[in-house]
């Protein structure tokens with residue numbers, strides 16, 4: 001190779017490195033976006049700034065900000081408080097892109113002795129969208145979290161679809177049911193932790209997508225085939241994790257119908273097409289557990305056509321321990 005050949009090779013390598021750098025972890029980057037919009041300075045900008053500018057009506061000076069200003073003014077985050085003024089009080093975040101569909105609900109913090117399911121709920125609440133609507137209840141069960149036990153009054157995951165005049169946990173479940181009906185949500189993901197891995201004794205369901213039937217008998221939707229699609233993407237991302245991975249961290253499916261659980265009841269009587277529980281192994285470092293939950297969530301979202309604006313930033317924050325510090 002001549003001197004000029006080396007220069008071309010060097011330029012090509014630099015360009016490839018830049019492209020890889022910008023797309024790493026960011027499978028949701030809008031491909032139509034001009035490359036110039038992906039300068040590091042602009043991607044470093046906290047999304048909160050973008051949204052506060054949008055709310056106050058101040059147009060940003062960069063192309064990126066101007067392009068992101070929603071024409072309808074509905075993009076952004078709404079917080080609602082459920083069971084306000086009670087010990088069970090908890091937040092629901094509605095994260096809206098410029099286009100409302102698809103819609104998905106995430107339930108974090110179902111069981112009080114599964115801390116990563118709370119941390120992951122917090123992380124999911126920080127995602128920001130260009131397309132789709134994500135409903136996130138980061139901590140479904142605050143009372144159980146305070147107690148540090150699986151149950152609060154009882155097991156909230158045996159109280160679905162809830163009861164508007166029942167105990168506080170039944171009322172909370174009913175709020176979830178009502179939200180799904182009012183908003184027409186067809187997809188639900190719940191975060192959980194298990195004691196061990198599915199692939200080694202004593203065979204706990206860690207690293208599985210957990211659901212109730214191969215085919216949802218109420219909607220006819222193929223749960224196992226959808227789960228396998230999600231897992232293909234998820235496992236490819238786990239295998240490409242620059243922090244490394246172990247074979248037993250790869251996900252598989254786990255089918256077990258549990259009446260009165262969120263996934264079962266929300267498909268049975270509430271009209272949800274696809275509901276999965278994401279079980280990660282508790283015997284793993286904190287940040288990995290949160291990353292697995294969020295990698296499962298965003299793999300599914302990507303499959304359904306959501307466009308996430310800030311996955312790379314949320315991912316960085318996961319690894320830096322932002323969500324697992326409390």
Ligand SMILES: [Zn+2]
Nearest residue numbers: 111114192193
């Ligand atoms: Zn659980």
